[in-house]
Amino acid sequence: MLYAILCYNDEAAVEAWPKEKDDAVIARRRQVTDALAVNGKLGPVLRLMPTTAATTVRYGKEPLVLDGPFAETKEQLLGLYVIDCASLEEAIETAKRIGGNEDRGTFEIRPLRYCNAGALALENLSA
Amino acid sequence: MSDLAWTDTALRAARPQALGALLRYFRDLDRAEEAFQEACLRALKHWPLNGPPRDPVSWLVFVGRNAGLDDMRRRQRQEALPDEAVICDLEDAESWQAEQIDHAQYHDDVLRLLFICCHPELPATQQIALALRIVSGLTVAEIARAFLVSEAAMEQRITRAKRKVSDAALPFEAPGAPERAERLGVVAAMIYLVFNEGYSASGGKAQIRASLCEEAIRLARLLLRMFPSEPEIMGLLALMLLQHARTPARLDADGQIVLLDDQDRSLWNAGMIAEGTALIDKAMRHRRTGPYQVQAAIAALHAQASRPEDTDWAQIDMLYATLERLQPSPVVTLNRAVAVSKRLGPAAALEMIQPLAKPLSSYFHFHGLQGALLMQLGRNEEAGIAFGKAIALARTPAEAAHIRQHLDRLQKDSNQPAA
Numbered sequence: 350m351l352y353a354i355l356c357y358n359d360e361a362a363v364e365a366w367p368k369e370k371d372d373a374v375i376a377r378r379r380q381v382t383d384a385l386a387v388n389g390k391l392g393p394v395l396r397l398m399p400t401t402a403a404t405t406v407r408y409g410k411e412p413l414v415l416d417g418p419f420a421e422t423k424e425q426l427l428g429l430y431v432i433d434c435a436s437l438e439e440a441i442e443t444a445k446r447i448g449g450n451e452d453r454g455t456f457e458i459r460p461l462r463y464c465n466a467g468a469l470a471l472e473n474l475s476a
Numbered sequence: 477m478s479d480l481a482w483t484d485t486a487l488r489a490a491r492p493q494a495l496g497a498l499l500r501y502f503r504d505l506d507r508a509e510e511a512f513q514e515a516c517l518r519a520l521k522h523w524p525l526n527g528p529p530r531d532p533v534s535w536l537v538f539v540g541r542n543a544g545l546d547d548m549r550r551r552q553r554q555e556a557l558p559d560e561a562v563i564c565d566l567e568d569a570e571s572w573q574a575e576q577i578d579h580a581q582y583h584d585d586v587l588r589l590l591f592i593c594c595h596p597e598l599p600a601t602q603q604i605a606l607a608l609r610i611v612s613g614l615t616v617a618e619i620a621r622a623f624l625v626s627e628a629a630m631e632q633r634i635t636r637a638k639r640k641v642s643d644a645a646l647p648f649e650a651p652g653a654p655e656r657a658e659r660l661g662v663v664a665a666m667i668y669l670v671f672n673e674g675y676s677a678s679g680g681k682a683q684i685r686a687s688l689c690e691e692a693i694r695l696a697r698l699l700l701r702m703f704p705s706e707p708e709i710m711g712l713l714a715l716m717l718l719q720h721a722r723t724p725a726r727l728d729a730d731g732q733i734v735l736l737d738d739q740d741r742s743l744w745n746a747g748m749i750a751e752g753t754a755l756i757d758k759a760m761r762h763r764r765t766g767p768y769q770v771q772a773a774i775a776a777l778h779a780q781a782s783r784p785e786d787t788d789w790a791q792i793d794m795l796y797a798t799l800e801r802l803q804p805s806p807v808v809t810l811n812r813a814v815a816v817s818k819r820l821g822p823a824a825a826l827e828m829i830q831p832l833a834k835p836l837s838s839y840f841h842f843h844g845l846q847g848a849l850l851m852q853l854g855r856n857e858e859a860g861i862a863f864g865k866a867i868a869l870a871r872t873p874a875e876a877a878h879i880r881q882h883l884d885r886l887q888k889d890s891n892q893p894a895a
Contacts (some may be wrong), residue, residue: 417704
């Protein structure tokens with residue numbers, strides 16, 4: 350089954366990381382996801398720009414465009430992984446491995462109901 | 477990350493909001509800082525043991541407020557302190573506290589904290605130092621290193637600035653819309669000063685200067701999170717990101733300035749450029765143009781050109797014309813002249829900057845540009861004189877070295893028979 354791992358953390362705290370720390374976290378997580386990719390278990394991996402770059406559209410009869418993220422929360426959605434796992438247990442184990450023991454943050458594991466890989470050559474969208 | 481390092485980062489991130497709320501509560505900067513300090517000490521002790529609180533800011537405000545009140549009572553009556561565990565036991569307290577604190581109030585707290593650093597009687601350098609100390613929480617030693625002064629001198633400077641701020645009537649009432657807009661404008665200017673202190677590289681180690689730029693970007697992000705619909709704050713953040721993106725290419729191995737045209741554009745930070753561009757897109761939607769947005773749009777056009785010759789100089793010229801209208805200044809006109817020289821040639825640009833000779837007579841870049849334009853026109857003798865003036869006005873060895881290169885080229889040209 351496909352799962353999304355949604356990454357939540359306090360954006361202000363993550364921004365306060367020194368660059369070396371940020372690089373180290375990315376590199377360590379990369380090791381875990383590279384191993385998943387080798388086994389064909391990894392879907393798209395996304396890191397979102399800060400919520401200050403976000404725009405919110407409330408659609409309906411009179412659509413409303415608002416600056417900022419959908420909701421002001423203490424922890425923000427910062428990115429997500431799509432992974433293929435045999436069971437929830439495996440997804441939880443994978444999430445723990447991605448998180449490692451260095452960081453404090455939250456992963457929400459959500460089984461995917463529908464997934465369309467789309468037509469973008471995502472490997473060309475470097476961030 | 478170790479618990480201690482995590483706590484440290486969390487405290488740094490929570491500082492502006494927590495200190496801002498404590499300042500509103502105590503209405504005294506020293507007392508608020510002491511209370512925050514005390515709350516931090518307790519956090520360092522309790523968080524690693526009990527796990528971090530769900531809402532670090534509320535925890536710090538609550539604990540800081542109690543600690544500050546206890547301290548006041550103790551000073552008044554020499555009363556015994558309650559057990560620390562009581563103060564820090566927030567299992568129940570935190571939830572109601574989190575409910576009670578109004579986010580809008582937090583936003584004005586942070587704005588106020590930034591705003592008091594912008595006291596009009598404080599010179600720019602003191603405003604910057606004060607903001608770095610109070611809002612960012614940098615140590616006096618760190619700030620002293622960034623400004624290349626002794627720790628004692630910086631300590632004195634900050635103490636004096638704080639006294640001035642404390643003597644002034646602090647604006648504690650919740651601001652109305654016009655006051656809020658005015659405060660935002662003043663604070664934005666101060667944040668850009670912090671950035672420029674780092675970016676202008678008027679000396680000091682590149683790494684320390686870059687950290688000032690990063691701090692300014694962090695402050696602008698904080699401000700934009702609080703006031704997400706302000707196009708000029710988006711513009712300010714975009715401008716700083718787009719400029720800072722070039723930092724890895726701005727100085728060569730010897731620490732000399734590399735001009736925009738000569739920079740290795742592959743070194744530019746693509747992530748910052750993408751974010752800056754996204755922000756300027758957002759800002760433009762509001763159709764409320766302002767100087768930061770226009771400058772950011774100019775920086776974005778430079779960033780989008782993968783080679784110097786791909787630069788959209790016509791668009792840049794137009795944007796500078798807008799900037800001249802919004803914020804007329806000889807320096808803006810001088811910058812526009814660069815775009816004009818690319819579009820229409822050196823003669824047109826030279827004509828454009830002639831009226832600036834007097835107002836910019838002691839401005840390094842005026843003489844630098846004048847020299848470069850004259851050199852392009854083959855008027856080498858006059859160019860030499862202009863470069864001579866520029867070199868005398870250079871503020872950094874890198875600026876001087878850059879002009880010296882031009883002078884060397886002129887020298888070489890004059891030694892060779894005309895071809």
